Amino acid sequence: MSANGGTKAIVAALLANVGIAVTKFIAFLLTGSSSMLAESIHSVADSGNQGLLLLGGKRAKREATPQHPFGYGRERYIYAFIVSIVLFTVGGLFALYEAYHKWSHPEPITSWQWVPVVVLVAAIIMETFSFRTAIVESNHVRGNQSWVKFVRRAKAPELPVVLLEDLGALVGLVFALFGVGMTLITGNGKWDAAGTAMIGVLLVAIAIILAIETKSLLLGEGAEEHDVAAIERAVTDGPEVERIIHMKTLYLGPEELMVAAKIGVPACDNTEKLARDINTVEARIRAAVPLARVIYLEPDIYNPAAAGRAGAVRSEAGSDEVSERAGS
CATH class of the missing domain: 1.20.1510.10 (Cation efflux protein transmembrane domain)
Structure with a gap:
């Protein structure tokens, strides 16, 4: 506004x-x-x-x-x-x-x-x-x-x-x-x-x-769906990021949006290149959604097997919670 x-x-x-x-x-x-x-x-x-x-x-x-x-x-x-x-x-x-x-x-x-x-x-x-x-x-x-x-x-x-x-x-x-x-x-x-x-x-x-x-x-409200989609496109629209592992947004005020994301990046031994790549992604996010003024990107190596195990753990925990509620 x-x-x-x-x-x-x-x-x-x-x-x-x-x-x-x-x-x-x-x-x-x-x-x-x-x-x-x-x-x-x-x-x-x-x-x-x-x-x-x-x-x-x-x-x-x-x-x-x-x-x-x-x-x-x-x-x-x-x-x-x-x-x-x-x-x-x-x-x-x-x-x-x-x-x-x-x-x-x-x-x-x-x-x-x-x-x-x-x-x-x-x-x-x-x-x-x-x-x-x-x-x-x-x-x-x-x-x-x-x-x-x-x-x-x-x-x-x-x-x-x-x-x-x-x-x-x-x-x-x-x-x-x-x-x-x-x-x-x-x-x-x-x-x-x-x-x-x-x-x-x-x-x-x-x-x-x-x-x-x-x-x-x-x-605390997050960004609207169209802004979230624009941020996701900005993050993945380049060779620097393979995928978004997870991302959260939060309005710090009416005109300031915080973006925090864990991103899957290609394996790299050059930290200077990794830093430049993150800066490039941040610049794309700000260009796509100018209100995104506070950005935290955590680089990680995406592991499908680990992600699958984490999903299974969350699913099992949810099933246990349902069973406890049913038995109570």
């Missing part, structure tokens, strides 16, 4: 949410609408979340240290996970609490009745521009993936987070407009509470989705 694209989307969302939060809170003070209060807190939480994403991006650029030899790239995942927690607690749970309170003690909107409608329509317009910016920046890196696949598989968390937040904000504004509108039409404050509850459920659902996806990134 383009880091600049992610930053642009975050800044656009931050500016929109700060302005929206101020207008929503003024509307709440004038009308006492619970939907407006829930949306005010929602926008404040979103503004804080965008600040967290910007902070995570800045801290992730720190140089590697002896204590953190692979750098701080994963800080972007940590701050994205914190965002999901903030959205769940400050946004979702607060809205559900406010909905319960207003349902128990419904209050019609009796003063400044036109204010919440005007504010919500203006907020929808501003949020639409923010959402459009996130879509445009995401399309630069999304390729042919569906939106669901992009959110689930993106290694850089900022754009998926902003996309889901902006989508949630737009839908939440529609819910708030529904609750406020029905309250104004019927004079029954329970419609306002219902709109607030819908906002709370929406925010909790989005927070759970974000938490699940960022948890996977924090645990």
